[in-house]
Amino acid sequence: MPPMMNVLIVRTSSMGDLIHTWPAVTDLLAHYPNLRLAWLAEENFADIAALHPGVRAVIPIAWRRWRKSLLSPSTWAEMRVFREQLRARHWDLVLDAQGLVKSALPAKLARAPLAGYGWSSIREPLASLFYDKKHRVSRQLSAIERNRRLFGLAFGYEPEGVPDFGVHAGPRAGWLLPGDYAVLLHATSRASKEWQEERWVQLADTLARQDGMVAVLPWGSAKEKERAERLAGKMHAAVVAPKLTLKQASGLLGHAAAVVGVDTGLTHMANALSVPLVAIYTDTDPARTGVVEGPRAVNLGNAGQCPAVDEVLAALARVRSAA
Structure with missing residues (x-):
């Protein structure tokens, strides 16, 4: 694998889903530290993706808001800007870790090789029809282990050890009184x-x-x-x-x-x-x-x-x- 690949991870929502993806990101960067990694996430959860220090850029998508006003010209204008932002960079690989049609569709817009879960491995099997490369991962595993296995299969390594989320706490809140x-x-x-x-x-x-x-x-x-x-x-x-x-x-x-x-x-x-x-x-x-x-x-x-x-x-x- 070339040392300086541009990779886009698609995991749009919810907060727990994004957090469950952090250990897979840590694994990936431990094996390929020079990857330029970006994350496509729902706008309300973009800060969650950005908390991982290995994520260089976050591309927000506003699907939850857009679907409430699909007939609005301003919505379509925002969607065009989103598509242009997605296509402004060359992606060597896009990995849809969400496994839903609503995540596969924007992932496809990136016009890059697209990988994700196989037909029997996700809740919405139709999403797998969008993928160029499909990987089988047991649905009996925890969400964290499913993500780690998917990333490992997509990039050619075997996840090992306990999950490492890779994030650190922000500063202690100033409005708190001293003490536990x-x-x-x-x-x-x-x-x-x-x-x-x-x-x-x-x-x-x-x-x-x-x-x-x-x-x-x-x-x-x-x-x-x-x-x-x-x-x-x-x-x-x-x-x-x-x-x-x-x-x-x-x-x-x-x-x-x-x-x-x-x-x-x-x-x-x-x-x-x-x-x-x-x-x-x-x-x-x-x-x-x-x-x-x-x-x-x-x-x-x-x-x-x-x-x-x-x-x-x-x-x-x-x-x-x-x-």
Whole structure:
């Protein structure tokens, strides 16, 4: 392989999906450090792609916004600019790691050799019809391992060792008071993934009483902010975080003494930053989309199984002792 290839990775959304791709990017650059690597990502998640230090450029796509106004001339003008930006550079290879028609279509616009998952390896098999090179990867593997295997097959190496996300925390938030704090990631994409509010309150009050930790409650929408404020009002020692960029969120998480989170993107970011972490699953299978377990991280629960507060506290004590 030529040492200075231009490679475009296509992984558009969601936050967790992009974070699950970081270890594959780390693997790839460990084998080919001179690659000029760019990433095509949904505009709302472009900062996630940019957090990996090996990514030299991020090309944002606004499909979520465009599809709401496909008849608008301004939308079509933006789409033309996007296509021109995509074609302004010569790509030696484009790798669609998303495996969806909505990712394969813009990947094809790059007018370069296009690789991706084979017909039986993805949720939308039709996407594989766009690829010049197709790779078979078991759907039984975790999302992180699927990405690592796909990248390895596309570039001719075998991924080895534990996943290395390759990212580092941003600076500690200046608005935080000195001392240890626990980040409680209470917000997620649907109600069935949530942990009961009374359990969050019990957890926060126990951490304050036993360890002197203040609970920090981030949020991303008006509804989530209302929930954070409601929870904080019931806790003995808690603060609602201000509106955070993804880079600022990495700083908050990366300096935390503990993180407890439900199935959401920021929980996976905490996993990538190697902080003491307990991930709570109530409606999804952590074997497929859970955090990478190790001395500092553990998954609790499963679809239809809701961990008790005592379970979370015991698990948190174990991962904190390993930190």
